Amino acid sequence: MEIYTIGFTKKKAMEFFEVLKKAGIRRIVDIRLNNISQLTGFTKRDDLRYFLKEICKADYVHLPILAPDTDIMDAYKKKRIGWDEYEKRFMRLLRERRVEKQVERAVFDLPSALLCSEPGPEHCHRRLAAEYLSSKWGGVNIIHL
Numbered sequence: 001m002e003i004y005t006i007g008f009t010k011k012k013a014m015e016f017f018e019v020l021k022k023a024g025i026r027r028i029v030d031i032r033l034n035n036i037s038q039l040t041g042f043t044k045r046d047d048l049r050y051f052l053k054e055i056c057k058a059d060y061v062h063l064p065i066l067a068p069d070t071d072i073m074d075a076y077k078k079k080r081i082g083w084d085e086y087e088k089r090f091m092r093l094l095r096e097r098r099v100e101k102q103v104e105r106a107v108f109d110l111p112s113a114l115l116c117s118e119p120g121p122e123h124c125h126r127r128l129a130a131e132y133l134s135s136k137w138g139g140v141n142i143i144h145l
Contacts, residue, residue: 100136
């Protein structure tokens with residue numbers, strides 16, 4: 001199984017959708033808490049669903065169970081905690097939620113990419129979610145777009 005990841009910040013729509021098409025992505029798994037804000041631009045939930053279908057012939061799924069809760073996000077954004085603490089708290093939350101039991105592997109039967117806003121995977125929950133699922137499911141190859 002392969003799980004791709006992608007962020008949209010610092011990408012123009014053309015670049016974002018071309019990357020998805022080139023990688024053969026057929027499903028976006030949106031793991032953002034807030035996917036309807038005007039700040040999300042071309043990745044606002046309903047717009048993204050339309051663009052994915054029309055441009056990439058891809059599906060859209062929203063799985064907020066793979067997103068951090070607002071307490072973790074707020075603490076990190078307001079610099080009350082650093083990345084290391086964010087990572088510890090988020091991984092604990094994934095364990096508590098038992099996401100490996102809640103998320104069906106079938107979601108990734110098509111070439112699928114976990115979506116969030118961060119431009120790169122280094123300090124992003126999409127990488128952590130993919131690594132967590134890989135550790136629980138085994139046999140997962142993670143590819144960051």
